[in-house]
Amino acid sequence: MTTALEKALATIVITFHKYSGKEGDKFKLNKNELKELLMKELPAFSSKRMDPTEFQKIMSDLDHNKDNEVDFQEFTCFLACVSMGFDEFFRSCPKLPLPGK
16 A cells, blocks of 8 residues: 555656656756746746746756756755745644644
8 A cells, every 4th residue: 555655755756757858858847847847736836926037046046956957856855945834834823634634
């Protein structure tokens, strides 16, 4: 039986590869692929209009090796930061039941 964490990890990998390689390197996200992923998979990013300068800042911050693409390692670092932000946010909320509990 697959655990919730195993399913979550598989979802991260599958989601990355759903968008990577539509253009160019199939193991990296270029600017257009990253923007599409953020808009479709993380609605918080699409709920506010991201101007080109703001998006370029995000891309630059994620692209540690400065190759103008985001590889899986860079993407997972980003997800770790987003997860930490969610954790901080939910620490200030009243006790909410976790999924599956």
